Structures are given as C-alpha cells and as structure tokens.
Amino acid sequence: MRTLKKSWVGIVAILVSIPVFLVPFAFIILTAMKGKLDAADLGFTWPKKIELWDNIVGVVQARDGQALVAFINSTVLTVASVTLLVILASMVAFVLQRRPSRWNGLINFLVLSGLIIPPAVVPTITVLQGLQLFGTLPGLILIEVAFGMSFCVLLFRAFLATIPREVDEAAIIDGAGTLRLFFQVIFPLLRSVVITVIVVQSVVIFNDFTNPLYFLPGDANATVQLTLFNFQSEFNTSWNLLFTDILLITIPPLVMFLFFNRQIVAGLASGSVKG
Amino acid sequence: MATIPATALAPKRATSADRPPKKRKGIKSPYSMWFYLIPAIIYVVLFIAPTFASFFYSLTRWNLFTAQFIGFGNFVEFFQEQNLTQGLINTGIYAVVTSGLKVVLGMLIGVVLTSQIIARGYLRSVVFFPVLVSTIGVGITFAVLMNPTSGLINKSLALVGIQGPAWLTDPAWALLSVAFVDVWKGVGLATVIYIAGIVSIPVEYFEAAKMDGAGPFKNFTQIILPLARPATVTVIILSLIGGLRSFDLIWAMTRGGPGFTSDVIASVIYKQYQAGFYGLSTAGNVILFLLVTVIVMPLSWFLNRKEVY
Structure with missing residues (x-):
C-alpha cells in the first residue's frame, strides 16, 4: 500500500514534467530539424523531411559566417575570463581567509557589495573608453572578471576555511615562500572548488547577454548570445534557422551538465543551509 | 542564473582555520598583501569607481x-513620466511574483x-537543466510557444476547451508571462x-515524529518548514536580487512592450542609454542600486536574525 502511494507521486511528477520541461526542448529540436516552410506554422509536429544538417550549414553561412566568428569569440571570452577568475579570486580568498588585518572588514564589504550592486553601465563604458578597451574582447574579459570576482572569492574562501592551517605551517617550515606555498601547496588542494568555479562561471559567462550588449557592441565581434538575439529579428521568417542556432548554443551547457552535474549543483547550493 | 553563492548569505561557523595565527615577530607574513593587487585594480577601476561616478x-x-x-x-523625471514610473512599479511586481x-x-x-x-534522478536533472540554458534562447522559444494563435500553449489549452490569454501581446499579461518563464527557468x-536544506535535517527528527504519530502533512509543517528556513531565506534573497535586476529575459521576449507595459528599470536603463540620455x-x-539595497539589506538582516534551533 505504502509503496503504491509512493510510486503514485512519482508517476504524477513524471507526467507533469513531460509537458512542462521536456516539450519546450523537444520543440526546439523538432523545429531545428524542419525545412523553412514546415517550420513556418510553429507546430509541434514531426518534421516532414529532416533537414538538420542543411539548417546548421544555413546558420553558419548566414551573415558571412557571423555565427562562427561569434562562437570563436564566445569561446575566447569564456576561457580567458574563467582562467583569470580562478587564479585571481583564489589568491584574494587565500590572503583574505588566512591573514587577519584591519582591511578585512572593508574587503569583505566590497566583496559582498559586488553580489548585490547592479553595475553602473554608462560610467563603466566611459572608463573602458578612457582605457581604449571599449568594444574590444580584452575589455569585455576584464568586465566579466570584475563582475564575477565576488562570487568566486566567496566560494574559494568558504572552501579554504576547511583546509587546516597546519598545512600552511608545515610548508612554511619546509621553507616555502609565498608563491610556492600558494601555487604548489594550497592551490592543488582547491581542486574540487576550482572545478565548481570553472563550470559555473563558464556557463554564466557563455550565456551572458547583457554585458556583451553594453560593452562589446558591433556585429564584427559579437558573441553567440548577441548573434542569437540579432537573428531573432532577421530570421523571423526562417524559424528553422533560428531554432537551429538555439540548439547549437545549448550544446556547450548541456555537455557541462552531463559531465559536471554534481559539481554545479554542489557549487550553487554549497553551504547555503548549514547554519 | 543567479551568480551568488549561497554561502554568502548563510551565517558562518567557526572552523579551526578561522582562528587567529600566532604572532611571529620580525618574520614577514607568508600571506602577501600583493596578492590583492591585480584583482583590486580590476575590481576598483571597472566596478567600484563607476559605481561612485554614477552618483x-x-x-x-x-x-x-x-x-x-x-x-x-533626472530623478524627478523618473517619478513623473508615466512610462518610467511604470518601469519602477513593474520591477517590484516582477521581483515579488518571481521570488x-x-x-x-x-x-x-x-x-x-x-x-x-x-x-528521482531524471526529475532532478530535468528541473535543473533550464538553469543552465541561454536566457535568450529560452526567451525566444517561449515567445514562440506563447504566440496567441499558433503557439503550442494556446493550441493545447484550446484542446481542453480553455481560451488562453494573448500572453505577450496582451498588456495585462505581458509582464506576468515573462515572470512565469523566469520561474520556469529559475525554479x-x-x-x-x-x-540541500531538507537533506541536512537530521533523520532523527522524522523518526521521532513518526513515533509520535505524525503524518506527511505534520512532517512538512512542523519539521521541514521551520528547519528549511535558511534555504527559504537564501531563495528569497537570491531571487529578489535577480528579479529586481532582471533584463535579458524581458528584453528577449517583449522589449518592454506592448507599449511600456512590461518595462522594468533595467530595460529603461538600456532604452535611455540607446537614446543617448546617459x-x-x-x-x-x-535608483536600481538604491532599490536593491533598500529591499535586500534589511530583509536579509531580518530573515537571518531569528535562529531556528
């Protein structure tokens, strides 16, 4: 009786999850496989003829291969920003967690405000213009680093608190200097949280739309999210191509999800409820 | 996706690594302050300084x-012009509904x-996956699904005899429709x-409750609800911050339309920027900064104040 009741809840949950969560993704895939006319009526039907490959070629060739350029740009942006974030944020968190100083209160305050305060758009643009970095990929990389710093510092700091000080003391007694202590002794111990930071931040930065919109204008160096947004108005007669593009940019997060599901979930929920 | 680690909001617990180190006189600290240098420059130049300049x-x-x-x-204009005021009100509605x-x-x-x-594994994956998908992609997909006549949602509702609303094209529904999609993506x-919160509740509580004859409902109201309170606090604060700042989903789905009915502060900021009114x-x-601070700071203080144990 009891097991019957249990499976009943499960079956209801599965039945609800199909239209709510699976159908929208199925719709993306089906529309991406259709021909132009077939896709035009926006129906949830099996494609008359599967033209997925033609659609992929169509997306890549649209606007002189902008989608491909955008994909490269997004990859460079994501890899560079995440690399910088991991190194810089772990260094900050290390000193912040280990060394009490009168600055700590201020630093903690600044880190927390980074999570809450919405960035001031136009003043940031003028600063970037002053540095000759406005509209350039390096400029956007620095922006992503600045805006992502707080999140990463807090994750690293929480994890560093679980690494005993005795590790540091042993290394110092063995004659390790600052750099050696951090990069050869501590950093390797951060492996699991480094993976979490990499995975979460790359999904966030790859999916970022607002910052490229403001700080990297222009078609020449668009990112995938901007390209998708621009295709929305241009392809409103070719839904098949639009949805093929959506399908293509969903693949990187999907791969991350398949390989690192546990780390993502752990990272996002870590410590939230242990009071 | 919210980019706030939940750890930021939870009360801290002292661990062995937190205790102050012994003073070593004359020896340079192994934790060099110059580790702060590069991150501090990036952070101050691109985030702190612009924030101060914005005032x-x-x-x-x-x-x-x-x-x-x-x-x-400029502030007077914000509170007098109808389309801008609408953006302020909408921001509040959007944040409250989504969170x-x-x-x-x-x-x-x-x-x-x-x-x-x-x-269980399937359900967990399927509920979580939308968090990782591109907001713009989700927005475009649901804009199509919510098409008043040919969209899948209204077609399905028609099958069971319900006349669905015009969703994004109906001024009364546009903002709420976007909020629903936000919930779909963020839940x-x-x-x-x-x-994570429920799993961390000790099993003994449920066992004791079982001995006392508590059913699932009692379990929920007497154990899960009060003991999952830190999780509730985290969810409320994360989604309020996210909801107040939200821009890309609204921009992808309605661009603030029809008219100004689904404009929020963030989309007003972008529109004024585009129009050259810097x-x-x-x-x-x-205003957005003040709104977030005024709502989130006292709320997080108030919610974190009460201990459950």
Missing part, C-alpha cells in the same frame, strides 16, 4: 563629453524530490537549494 553623473545631463549639472532633474513562486514551487518540488519516489536553482540612464542605475 555624480545621475545628477547631470550628460553626453559623454560634457556633463551639465541639473540637480535631481514568491520560486519559494513555493521550489519548496514543493524539493520536498517531492527528497522523498523516496521513482525516477531549478531554488529546488536545488531546498534539496544622465537619465545612469539615474536609473542609481
């Missing part, structure tokens, strides 16, 4: 080259997914936080 520029008429001081003119629904649904799904049911994060746009930024 000044919000009081000016500004074209990037000259800034003419006009006092509180309220995320708390309720996240807790409900969290409870279901921590009980012994079949296909996975709330669920994950609740799952002072007004920056004033929007300052």
Whole structure:
C-alpha cells in the first residue's frame, strides 16, 4: 500500500514534467530539424523531411559566417575570463581567509557589495573608453572578471576555511615562500572548488547577454548570445534557422551538465543551509 | 542564473582555520598583501569607481563629453513620466511574483524530490537543466510557444476547451508571462537549494515524529518548514536580487512592450542609454542600486536574525 502511494507521486511528477520541461526542448529540436516552410506554422509536429544538417550549414553561412566568428569569440571570452577568475579570486580568498588585518572588514564589504550592486553601465563604458578597451574582447574579459570576482572569492574562501592551517605551517617550515606555498601547496588542494568555479562561471559567462550588449557592441565581434538575439529579428521568417542556432548554443551547457552535474549543483547550493 | 553563492548569505561557523595565527615577530607574513593587487585594480577601476561616478553623473545631463549639472532633474523625471514610473512599479511586481513562486514551487518540488519516489534522478536533472540554458534562447522559444494563435500553449489549452490569454501581446499579461518563464527557468536553482536544506535535517527528527504519530502533512509543517528556513531565506534573497535586476529575459521576449507595459528599470536603463540620455540612464542605475539595497539589506538582516534551533 505504502509503496503504491509512493510510486503514485512519482508517476504524477513524471507526467507533469513531460509537458512542462521536456516539450519546450523537444520543440526546439523538432523545429531545428524542419525545412523553412514546415517550420513556418510553429507546430509541434514531426518534421516532414529532416533537414538538420542543411539548417546548421544555413546558420553558419548566414551573415558571412557571423555565427562562427561569434562562437570563436564566445569561446575566447569564456576561457580567458574563467582562467583569470580562478587564479585571481583564489589568491584574494587565500590572503583574505588566512591573514587577519584591519582591511578585512572593508574587503569583505566590497566583496559582498559586488553580489548585490547592479553595475553602473554608462560610467563603466566611459572608463573602458578612457582605457581604449571599449568594444574590444580584452575589455569585455576584464568586465566579466570584475563582475564575477565576488562570487568566486566567496566560494574559494568558504572552501579554504576547511583546509587546516597546519598545512600552511608545515610548508612554511619546509621553507616555502609565498608563491610556492600558494601555487604548489594550497592551490592543488582547491581542486574540487576550482572545478565548481570553472563550470559555473563558464556557463554564466557563455550565456551572458547583457554585458556583451553594453560593452562589446558591433556585429564584427559579437558573441553567440548577441548573434542569437540579432537573428531573432532577421530570421523571423526562417524559424528553422533560428531554432537551429538555439540548439547549437545549448550544446556547450548541456555537455557541462552531463559531465559536471554534481559539481554545479554542489557549487550553487554549497553551504547555503548549514547554519 | 543567479551568480551568488549561497554561502554568502548563510551565517558562518567557526572552523579551526578561522582562528587567529600566532604572532611571529620580525618574520614577514607568508600571506602577501600583493596578492590583492591585480584583482583590486580590476575590481576598483571597472566596478567600484563607476559605481561612485554614477552618483555624480545621475545628477547631470550628460553626453559623454560634457556633463551639465541639473540637480535631481533626472530623478524627478523618473517619478513623473508615466512610462518610467511604470518601469519602477513593474520591477517590484516582477521581483515579488518571481521570488514568491520560486519559494513555493521550489519548496514543493524539493520536498517531492527528497522523498523516496521513482525516477528521482531524471526529475532532478530535468528541473535543473533550464538553469543552465541561454536566457535568450529560452526567451525566444517561449515567445514562440506563447504566440496567441499558433503557439503550442494556446493550441493545447484550446484542446481542453480553455481560451488562453494573448500572453505577450496582451498588456495585462505581458509582464506576468515573462515572470512565469523566469520561474520556469529559475525554479531549478531554488529546488536545488531546498534539496540541500531538507537533506541536512537530521533523520532523527522524522523518526521521532513518526513515533509520535505524525503524518506527511505534520512532517512538512512542523519539521521541514521551520528547519528549511535558511534555504527559504537564501531563495528569497537570491531571487529578489535577480528579479529586481532582471533584463535579458524581458528584453528577449517583449522589449518592454506592448507599449511600456512590461518595462522594468533595467530595460529603461538600456532604452535611455540607446537614446543617448546617459544622465537619465545612469539615474536609473542609481535608483536600481538604491532599490536593491533598500529591499535586500534589511530583509536579509531580518530573515537571518531569528535562529531556528
């Protein structure tokens, strides 16, 4: 009786999850496989003829291969920003967690405000213009680093608190200097949280739309999210191509999800409820 | 996706690594302050300084080259012009609706997914995956699904005899429609936080309750609800911050339309920026900053104040 009741809840949950969560993704895939006319009526039907490959070629060739350029740009942006974030944020968190100083209160305050305060758009643009970095990929990389710093510092700091000080003391007694202590002794111990930071931040930065919109204008160096947004108005007669593009940019997060599901979930929920 | 680690909001617990080190006189600290240098430069130049500058520029008429001081003119405009005021009200509605629904649904799904049911792994994955998908992609997809006549949602509703609303093209529904999609995309994060919270409740409590003859409902109201409170606090604060700042989903689905009915502060900031009203746009930024601080700071203090144990 009891097991019957249990499976009943499960079956209801599965039945609800199909239209709510699976159908929208199925719709993306089906529309991406259709021909132009077939896709035009926006129906949830099996494609008359599967033209997925033609659609992929169509997306890549649209606007002189902008989608491909955008994909490269997004990859460079994501890899560079995440690399910088991991190194810089772990260094900050290390000193912040280990060394009490009168600055700590201020630093903690600044880190927390980074999570809450919405960035001031136009003043940031003028600063970037002053540095000759406005509209350039390096400029956007620095922006992503600045805006992502707080999140990463807090994750690293929480994890560093679980690494005993005795590790540091042993290394110092063995004659390790600052750099050696951090990069050869501590950093390797951060492996699991480094993976979490990499995975979460790359999904966030790859999916970022607002910052490229403001700080990297222009078609020449668009990112995938901007390209998708621009295709929305241009392809409103070719839904098949639009949805093929959506399908293509969903693949990187999907791969991350398949390989690192546990780390993502752990990272996002870590410590939230242990009071 | 919210980019805030939940650890930031939880009260801290002292660990062995937290204790102050012994003073070593004459020996340089192994934790060099210059580790701060590069991150501090990036952070201050690109985030802190612009934030401070925004307070000044919000009081000016500004074209990037000259800034003419006009006092509180921009703010007055925000509270007088109907389309801008609408943006302020909408921001509040959007934040409250999304965070309220995320708390309720996240807790409900969290409870279901921590009980012994079949296909738990599948359900967890399927609820969480939208969190990782591109917001723009989700926005475009749902804009199509919500098409009043040929969209899948209204076609399905028609099959069971319900006349669906015009969703994004109906001024009364546009903002709510976007909020629903936001909840669809974000409820996975709330669920994950609740799952972590419920799992951390000691099993003994449930065993004791069982001995006392508590049913599932009692379990929920007497054990899960009070003991998952830190999770609730986290979800409320995360989704309020996210909801108040939200821009890309609204921009992808309605661009603030029809008319100004689904404009929020963040989309007003972008529209004024595009139109070249940089002072007004920056004033929007300052208002958003004040709004987030005024709502989130006291709320997080109030919610974290009460201990459950």
